[in-house]
Amino acid sequence: MTKLTSYFATVVFIFIHILCQSSASGDETTTSTYNVLEFEAKSNGVTDSTQAFLNAWSVACGSSADSTEIYVPKGRYLLAAMAFKGDCKSSHITFRIDGTLVASPDYRVLGQANNWLSFEGVSGVTIVGGALDAKGSALWACKLSTKTTSCPDGATTLSFTNSKDIRVEGLMSLNSQMFHIVINGCQDVLIQGVKVIAAGNSPNTDGIHVQLSRNVAIFDTSIKTGDDCVSIGPGTKDLWMERISCGPGHGISIGSLAKDLEEEGVQNVTLKNAIFKGTTNGLRIKSWARPSTGFVQGVRFLDVEMIKVQNPIVIDQNYCPHNLNCPGQVSGVKVSDVLYQNIRGTSATAVAIKFDCSAANPCSGVKLENVNLTCRNQVVQSYCTNVNGKSVGTVQPSSCL
Numbered sequence: 514m515t516k517l518t519s520y521f522a523t524v525v526f527i528f529i530h531i532l533c534q535s536s537a538s539g540d541e542t543t544t545s546t547y548n549v550l551e552f553e554a555k556s557n558g559v560t561d562s563t564q565a566f567l568n569a570w571s572v573a574c575g576s577s578a579d580s581t582e583i584y585v586p587k588g589r590y591l592l593a594a595m596a597f598k599g600d601c602k603s604s605h606i607t608f609r610i611d612g613t614l615v616a617s618p619d620y621r622v623l624g625q626a627n628n629w630l631s632f633e634g635v636s637g638v639t640i641v642g643g644a645l646d647a648k649g650s651a652l653w654a655c656k657l658s659t660k661t662t663s664c665p666d667g668a669t670t671l672s673f674t675n676s677k678d679i680r681v682e683g684l685m686s687l688n689s690q691m692f693h694i695v696i697n698g699c700q701d702v703l704i705q706g707v708k709v710i711a712a713g714n715s716p717n718t719d720g721i722h723v724q725l726s727r728n729v730a731i732f733d734t735s736i737k738t739g740d741d742c743v744s745i746g747p748g749t750k751d752l753w754m755e756r757i758s759c760g761p762g763h764g765i766s767i768g769s770l771a772k773d774l775e776e777e778g779v780q781n782v783t784l785k786n787a788i789f790k791g792t793t794n795g796l797r798i799k800s801w802a803r804p805s806t807g808f809v810q811g812v813r814f815l816d817v818e819m820i821k822v823q824n825p826i827v828i829d830q831n832y833c834p835h836n837l838n839c840p841g842q843v844s845g846v847k848v849s850d851v852l853y854q855n856i857r858g859t860s861a862t863a864v865a866i867k868f869d870c871s872a873a874n875p876c877s878g879v880k881l882e883n884v885n886l887t888c889r890n891q892v893v894q895s896y897c898t899n900v901n902g903k904s905v906g907t908v909q910p911s912s913c914l
């Protein structure tokens with residue numbers, strides 16, 4: 514080839530290259546993938562891979578690609594407590610997990626940490642698949658034992674703090690030491706197709722806890738645990754939960770509220786299409802009998818089936834264990850606009866509906882619509898104090914509103 518034809522060929526090549534790139538566009542995004550094995554993670558379940566995961570995160574986070582993926586192949590990866598921190602240069606980071614992340618079988622390794630896997634100040638993070646095995650049962654045994662008095666609190670398995678645009682899909686969380694998943698100070702979060710599994714007697718193992726967060730949605734999620742299925746703390750706004758299965762556990766709970774005097778309210782919460790099997794509570798709103806600036810406004814519980822649930826519908830504003838630290842013994846939390854629609858099934862106790870509201874701030878706008886709760890061999894009852902509202906359609910037990 515002469516110099517000229519070679520020059521010409523190069524120009525043509527570049528031209529075609531540009532053409533191909535623009536024809537492949539529409540989404541001109543580039544994705545870079547990082548396999549944790551390339552960072553010397555070991556999939557044998559016994560070699561600590563914490564630093565390898567942190568290194569993969571640091572490269573993905575600093576990447577100038579539009580989106581980055583951290584890939585975790587099949588196998589077991591031993592990880593200590595670790596934080597994945599923003600801000601990141603890459604605007605979308607996906608953890609694609611085919612393997613299982615495991616904690617040390619010695620609960621003291623994680624026991625003093627607040628969180629095991631903690632995402633802080635991130636945006637555009639997605640977790641797809643994966644199992645998280647926190648091996649919490651030895652810590653539960655410590656806490657349940659009457660002999661030992663000094664057990665660590667334990668770590669939350671997966672937490673997102675001060676983050677936005679978060680997705681968690683198809684993840685399984687097993688045997689957390691404390692809460693399984695915590696969403697704290699976040700905005701625009703989607704949790705879908707998640708499974709939580711822990712023993713029915715495991716202490717403080719809430720499935721998903723949400724607080725100080727806006728626009729969180731939870732779909733198609735099954736939670737079997739020893740504490741609340743979903744717990745909803747102060748400052749939760751625009752929470753949507755759909756197709757949720759709970760049990761064993763303590764059910765879905767708004768609260769406990771009024772823990773603090775200065776507290777943000779809970780606003781606009783919807784639960785649609787849920788089943789509770791053998792839980793201690795079904796749909797619960799709970800506040801301490803203490804002064805507080807908190808409130809609960811706008812809650813819809815729609816299309817719910819109860820199977821042998823001890824307290825299917827309950828508002829308890831007189832929570833004050835051992836009558837300690839409850840000056841005045843009334844709750845400052847005002848509960849209003851709560852709808853229970855199409856709630857059916859069986860109660861394990863005679864009192865299937867209990868509204869025990871604050872004398873200082875009676876519940877208002879409580880509505881029961883088509884509720885049918887029965888109890889084997891017993892006439893079911895409802896109980897009301899300090900509550901205003903109405904019932905519509907068939908309501909059994911007969912409403913005390």
Ligand SMILES: *[C@@H]1O[C@H](CO)[C@@H](O)[C@H](O)[C@H]1NC(C)=O
Pocket residue numbers: 728750751752753781783
């Ligand atoms: C309530 O929250 C849902 C999302 O869960 C949102 O679509 C809706 O607009 C919110 N309603 C109000 C009145 O803010």
Ligand SMILES: *[C@@H]1O[C@H](CO)[C@@H](O)[C@H](O)[C@H]1NC(C)=O
Pocket residue numbers: 885886887907
């Ligand atoms: C309530 O549920 C019971 C048990 O499923 C059923 O036998 C009864 O007919 C229902 N009542 C109404 C009014 O739907």
